[in-house]
Amino acid sequence: MRALTWHGKHDVRVDTVDDPEILNPRDAIIKITATAICGSDLHLYDGYIPTMQKGDILGHEFMGEVVETGSRSTLQRGQKVVVPFTIACGSCYHCGKHQYSACDNGNPAENQDIGRELYGQPMSGLFGYSHLTGGYAGGQAEYVRVPFSDVGPIVIPEHIEDEKVLFLSDILPTGWMAAENAEIEPGDTVAVWGCGPVGLFAVQSAFLLGASRVIAIDHFPRRLELAKRFGAETINFEESKTYEALMEMTGGIGPDAVIDAVGLEAHGFFVDNVIDQIKASTFMGTDRTHSIRQAIVACRKGGRVSMPAVYGGVVDKFPLGAFMEKGLTLKTGQTHVQHYMPALLNAIVEGKIDTTFLISHTLPLEQAPEGYKMFHDNQNEVTKVVLKPDLAVAAQ
Amino acid sequence: MATEVDPDGPQHDDAPVTTSKKFRSDRTLVAEAVTINRPSRELYDFWRDTANLAGFMENIASIEPIDEVRSRWTVKAPAGREVSWEAVITNEVPGEQITWQSAEGADVANSGRIEFRDAGARGTVVRAVIAYDPPAGLVGQLIAKLFQREPRIQTRRDLRRFKQLMETGEIATAARTKAQLEKDNG
Numbered sequence: 001m002r003a004l005t006w007h008g009k010h011d012v013r014v015d016t017v018d019d020p021e022i023l024n025p026r027d028a029i030i031k032i033t034a035t036a037i038c039g040s041d042l043h044l045y046d047g048y049i050p051t052m053q054k055g056d057i058l059g060h061e062f063m064g065e066v067v068e069t070g071s072r073s074t075l076q077r078g079q080k081v082v083v084p085f086t087i088a089c090g091s092c093y094h095c096g097k098h099q100y101s102a103c104d105n106g107n108p109a110e111n112q113d114i115g116r117e118l119y120g121q122p123m124s125g126l127f128g129y130s131h132l133t134g135g136y137a138g139g140q141a142e143y144v145r146v147p148f149s150d151v152g153p154i155v156i157p158e159h160i161e162d163e164k165v166l167f168l169s170d171i172l173p174t175g176w177m178a179a180e181n182a183e184i185e186p187g188d189t190v191a192v193w194g195c196g197p198v199g200l201f202a203v204q205s206a207f208l209l210g211a212s213r214v215i216a217i218d219h220f221p222r223r224l225e226l227a228k229r230f231g232a233e234t235i236n237f238e239e240s241k242t243y244e245a246l247m248e249m250t251g252g253i254g255p256d257a258v259i260d261a262v263g264l265e266a267h268g269f270f271v272d273n274v275i276d277q278i279k280a281s282t283f284m285g286t287d288r289t290h291s292i293r294q295a296i297v298a299c300r301k302g303g304r305v306s307m308p309a310v311y312g313g314v315v316d317k318f319p320l321g322a323f324m325e326k327g328l329t330l331k332t333g334q335t336h337v338q339h340y341m342p343a344l345l346n347a348i349v350e351g352k353i354d355t356t357f358l359i360s361h362t363l364p365l366e367q368a369p370e371g372y373k374m375f376h377d378n379q380n381e382v383t384k385v386v387l388k389p390d391l392a393v394a395a396q
Numbered sequence: 397m398a399t400e401v402d403p404d405g406p407q408h409d410d411a412p413v414t415t416s417k418k419f420r421s422d423r424t425l426v427a428e429a430v431t432i433n434r435p436s437r438e439l440y441d442f443w444r445d446t447a448n449l450a451g452f453m454e455n456i457a458s459i460e461p462i463d464e465v466r467s468r469w470t471v472k473a474p475a476g477r478e479v480s481w482e483a484v485i486t487n488e489v490p491g492e493q494i495t496w497q498s499a500e501g502a503d504v505a506n507s508g509r510i511e512f513r514d515a516g517a518r519g520t521v522v523r524a525v526i527a528y529d530p531p532a533g534l535v536g537q538l539i540a541k542l543f544q545r546e547p548r549i550q551t552r553r554d555l556r557r558f559k560q561l562m563e564t565g566e567i568a569t570a571a572r573t574k575a576q577l578e579k580d581n582g
Contacts, residue, residue, distance in 0.1 A: 018573045024566040089564040093433050093518055108568045109556035113549060135570040145572055
């Protein structure tokens, strides 16, 4: 099959590799019909993520058609499914509590050591995101092997277009969970740092969860424009002073809840501190924390901080004093995708949530390297690149 | 100021003895615990059937039952070699624990205990305690290679695979093809 493979910094290629096979009873093989490049894929592209190996297949936002099933899969050939980026078993204690991204068993045993070393406990496996998260092949390919296919993939009604449901795999549930973690009450003002896909979905979700006002903060005009379309007020931090603006806009109170959706392009692991920690087990690395710092300082007393933004290491200059003195609450974590998919699929089918606005470019899988380059070079115009293996055939 | 630890003094806290800072580094004693979301009796019964163990233990080539309490363990060694010894179950409490010891003359004299403790709604806490004295000299070096990594890491990985097998019915792998899976399993 053809697949987008990683070869090094700014070097991804479409190669011919062996087709995946059913290896465990709960596996399924999915023929990909649509897959997206995530902001977090850019960090693999930029060479920031350790434990990548040449030839690794990327991609953790994907959907397609079931073509083969293991003996214990509950899927059937021909079904259309969207696959969550987190690999969860459905049987462990954490899955029982719907904390799917904390699944004990999704990550192969030999790949759990690093997570235990870094975080105290290993996390679940992820598709196409380095060997730190399992070393699973991703979905920017013609086919993918999906473990625990009886738990992860959600079956989509045949008549729904791919574009409408593809983002159930990651960014839509992530934006929704960010808003849910903000514990919004009627009348609340919510401020969202970062208008990438997750920030934009968080804006949409915050309104659906009852926020009166949402204030969106970014510096890309096109992205602020999209936030505005959903009813958000905007702050362009290159033009205005964010803290001062927020204070005036909220009558000196500060936002009731703040959402940091900036670091999330990283989806993980800033290389400097991960490598530092692996090498020396010293906790000397520093994540970039500007947005979370500003969010904490701006948040009203007794308010809530939601952090879908991903941080991988330790931080310096974290405003712990402001956090304690103001009595804030922080909720965060990798998304429990499987928990949110069914309700969000319903919201899409009923027309309450639209995700198609995000897609700025659609390319054949064969042109995936071009997609990476343009997403990397122009984040204002290129909001989302969708890859389709079938388009390649049509273009030839 | 740090308090001086008396290596021969009594223990004052409730921490497992295997986590004591007083342990001497010339002895190898590892303990690892994992919580498995299954009833203790089911886990015990699976473990007690010695033939099942090689299915999730990474370095084990084979375990052949000899009689009710004795079995022959064969471990993969570098350069296609193998080392084997006989293990004897010295004590067993159904549903709770199994204690074993290597028979006399084993290259790696070892002993251990696997405990199954009911953990209510969370299932069962499975704890393995393994002790062995790595022999010196050439054989010692071979043994070190045999176990490849820290015995603690090896034990932890084996328990994780046991957990995966019992909770999910399979052992997670990131391999894409059968050929890759075979290679990973050595």
